[in-house]
Amino acid sequence: MSDQARPWRVEGFTEVRELGAGAQGGRVVLARHAASGAPVAIKYLARRDGDERAVAALRDEAVMLGRVDDPHVVRLYRFVGAARGVALVMEAVNGVSLKRILAEHGALEPEAALTVLKGSLLGLAAAHAAGVVHRDYKPANVVVRADGLSKLIDFGVAALAGDGGGAGTPAYMAPEQWERRPASPATDVYAATCVFYECVTGGRPFGGDLAALAGAHLRAPVPLDEVPEGLRDLVARGMAKSADDRPAGAADFVAELDAAASSAYGPGWEGRGVAAMAGAAVALAAVFPLVAAGLAPAGTVAAGTAAGGAAGGGVSAAVTAKAVGAVIAATAVAAGGAGVYAANSGDAAQSAKPPVLQVRPVSFTQTTSGPSVRFTGRVPRLTGLPAGLQSKVNALVRKPAEDWTRYAGPGLASFTDQDDPAHPYTGRIAYDVGLGGPKLFSVRYTLTGTVMSKNTSPLATVTVDLTTGRALANRDFVTADAHTRTGMSALTRLLVEYGPNGVSLCGGRYWDADGRRYVEVPPEATDLTPEEFDDGVLLIPTRRGIDFYLPLPSLGYPMSCGRAEHVFHVPYTRLGRFVRPEIFRAAGVAVPTP
Known part of the structure; x- marks a missing residue:
């Protein structure tokens, strides 16, 4: 057989067995890295005349998958392009598809179904944080491991939020996909809820041919009678016909899921659900890719689960970490001098070390209607935290930016008589980190662009406790004595001392009525009340002090220069009697004497 007739393979890997095949020469194989023995999955596409669109699609899949780094999403090691084909080298997930589990077991116990939904939502939330919409969430694209946890796979039709049209699987497509409108994170929420419905009832929410499915997803009410009563509101929210009526993204839906599940099944629901899913998966361990290939005996899988699932499907955690590290570190060589594109190249062997918190920006793009507003910019994304905590923290960190864009379109409607989608308002969201x-x-967002008449304005602030995953409220910063009317009066005087008086036209110096000279106008402060402090003040702790954003009229300053807020930079040395000691310690400064 000539070299051209043989299937193309990425050099440095030994093919073990084929996992699946598709059109246009596409196939997925289980392989081992020749030097280390680490198992990987490789998705191949051979180059053929006229199939450049398919090659581009696989390259796009690599780009989308490469944006996401989360334990609930299959990991991309690299994209390889060569003269004879292109390939994705990915994590080999040792588990069984949710589709196979449903075919074998039918409906799942509610706690088990909720566990699958939560794990999937956490994976989708990581994708959404990176600006990616999966667009094809379905049981076949969820793999359940022997420890009961799941991973999201196959980003073949994923798109950036705001892009894309009608791609997807009809049984799980949201109304906007049927109407070929742009996809958003809420599109994935709809599909995930459809799959949850199938898990908890044993059947899909809607059936029939393509026309019947289209009509049902677009117009029919959600059939809730078979859904457990305590979960009906959750399903109704997730499958709302309008994307605006669903949770804005997977991270928001996780919070609603936790509340509904705890209310219906008690605080131990998740542990019971994970155990049930582990049992369902292990019952099918013989079809796990590594087991079927003889790389991990079925008995080892079950033993690993009984020991707590730390081995990740029966393969020694230490061996797997070392081997995967070798795969990523190895130099990829493809036939014909291929180009190699690395993605998510973190070393799994580092997982045994204490996590190191890292912050990196991810792109943020969203277009609203009524009138059209296109927001771009970046939001921070944290890595290095435990998986569940990390997803929760990142959801809270990006929430202010997402909330603002969600309500910006309707809010701006009062400023324009006509929506012009061809010339949308623009807004650019930026951020800086305090602690x-x-x-x-802590992070502070600002907004520029035509939505603010080219001025920069503070948009929002948020501070998250990295040990509990909780966003701090304003009252969490101040002492009990400070959070009284007397304490707020004293804090108001301190803020006035560090306020904008006399610094510019936006401070305490104004033109007189004739416009010929400045007039000094000393502010007459109006004391903040505890209620005003809780609801009307933005604050952000930094390494040097706390920045407070207050509406100027609250402190006696008239509104000027089109700005309704001003920042008050107060150093920690002056905040001893007002701020809780733990805030000083978190900032790395000594608690000052009041």
């Missing part, structure tokens, strides 16, 4: 850990993470 970057290890105890607290």
Whole structure:
């Protein structure tokens, strides 16, 4: 057989067995890295005349998958392009598809179904944080491991939020996909809820041919009678016809899921659900890719699960970490001098070391309607935290930016008589970090663009406790004595001392009525009340002090220069009687004497 007739393979890997095949020469194989023995999955596409669109699609899949780094999403090691084909080298997930589990077991116990939904939502949330919409969430694209945890796979039709049209699987497509409108994170929420419905009832929410499915997803009410009563509101929210009526993204839906599950099944629901899913998966361990290939005996899988699942499907955690590290570190060589594109090239062997918190920006793009507003910019994403905590923290960190864009379109409607989609308003969201850990993470967002008449304005602030995953409220910063009317009066005087008086036209110096000279106008402060402090003040702790954003009229300043807020930079040395000691310690400074 000539070299051209043989299937193309990425050099440095030994093919073990084929896992699946598709059109246009596409196939997925289980392989081992020749030097280390580490198992990987490789998705191949051979180059043929006229199939450049398919090659581009696989390259796009690599780009989308490479944006996401989360334990609930299959990991991309590299994309390889060569003269004879292109390939994705990915994590080999030792588990069984949710589709196979449903075919074998039918409906799942509610706690088990909720566990699958939560794990999937956490994976989708990581994708959404990176600006990616999966667009094809379905049981076949969820793999359940022997420890009961799941991973999301196959980003073949994924798109950036705001892009894309009608791609997807009809049984799980949201109304906007049927109407070929742009996909958003809420599109994935709809599909995930459809799959949850199937898990908990044993049947899909809608059936029939393509026309019947289209009509049902677009217009029919959600059939809730078979859904457990305590979960009906959750399903109704997730499958709302309008994307605006669903949770904005997977991270928001996780919070609603936790609340509904705890209310319906008690605080231990998740542990019971994981155990049930582990049992369902292990019952099918013989079809696990590594087991079927003889790389991990079925008995080892079950033993690994009984020991707590730390081995990740029966393969020694230490061996796997070392081997995967070798795969990533190895130099990829493809036939014909291929180009190699690395993605998510973290070393799994580092997992045994204490996590190191890292913050990196991810792109943020969203277009609203009524009138059209296109927001771009970046939001921070944290890595290095435990998986569940990390997803929760990142959801809280990006929430202010997502919330603002969600409500910006309707809010701007009062400023325009006509929506012009061809010339949308523009807004650019930027951020800066106040405290970057290890105890607290604080971030301040600002907004520029035509939506603010080219001025920069503070948009929002948020501070998250990195040990509990909780966002701090304003009252969490101040002492009990400070959070009284007397304490707020004293804090108001301190803020006035560090306020904008006399610094510019936006401070305490104004033109007189004739416009010929400045007039000094000393502010007459109006005391903040505890209620005003809780609801009307933005604040962010930094390494040097706390920045407070207050509406100027609250402190007696008239509104000027089109700005309704001003920042008050107060150093920690002056905040001893007002701020809780743990805030000083989180900032790495000594608690000052009041």
